[in-house]
Amino acid sequence: xxxxxxxGGGLVQAGGSLSVSCVASGRAFNSYAMGxxxxxxxxxxxxxxxxxxxxxxxxxxxxxxxRFTISRDNAKNTVYLQMNNLKPEDxxxxxxxxxxxxxxxTMSRSYDYxxxxxxxxxxS
Numbered sequence: 001x002x003x004x005x006x007x008g009g010g011l012v013q014a015g016g017s018l019s020v021s022c023v024a025s026g027r028a029f030n031s032y033a034m035g036x037x038x039x040x041x042x043x044x045x046x047x048x049x050x051x052x053x054x055x056x057x058x059x060x061x062x063x064x065x066x067r068f069t070i071s072r073d074n075a076k077n078t079v080y081l082q083m084n085n086l087k088p089e090d091x092x093x094x095x096x097x098x099x100x101x102x103x104x105x106t107m108s109r110s111y112d113y114x115x116x117x118x119x120x121x122x123x124s
Contacts, residue, residue, distance in 0.1 A: 002026035002113050004096050009118030017084045020118055022096030029077040030054065033099045036070060036081045037108055038092035039117075045095065049081060050104030059104040064090075086122045093117040 008020040024032070035050040049060045049070035058070050067086075072079040079096055097111035105111070 002029070002032065002098050004098060004113055004115035006094065006096050006115045006118040009094060009120045011121045011123065012086055014086060014088055014122055014124050016086055016122075017082070018086060018120060019083065020081045020094055020096075020120065022079045022081075022115055024077045024079075024098065030074040031100065032113075033102060033104055034070075034072060034079040035097045035099065035104065035106075035111060036079075037095045037097060038090070038120075039095065040092040043092075045108050047106035047108070048094070050106070051079065052104060053102060057104065059106070061106075083120070086120075088122045088124045090120065091122050092120060094120050 003025045006022045012018050036048040037045045038048050039045040051058045051070045055072045067084050069082040095117045096115045098113040099111045
């Protein structure tokens with residue numbers, strides 16, 4: 001069992017930057033692949049970025065490639081999402097998710113644990 005708590009969301013102007021974090025409680029954080037998803041009002045939850053157990057590999061949705069960076073610090077049980085050059089269409093609740101085992105699936109049902117989400121709002 002792992003509990004995930006996101007922080008760092010907020011309001012930013014278009015073109016700005018924001019970093020969100022997710023701290024995991026429980027044991028064996030390095031046993032979980034981690035992902036970030038976002039959900040805008042009226043839309044389904046969508047994959048944003050993922051990172052493997054040891055951080056060696058990452059994967060991004062096309063819409064955020066070159067703008068967002070996912071990273072993790074297994075010593076701190078934390079995964080990060082650095083968001084640069086934000087656009088109004090990035091406005092959403094951002095969730096971190098943990099998956100037991102390897103790989104970076106992009107489907108939300110492949111993840112076992114979820115945080116409560118943090119709101120990111122980008123104004124034009």
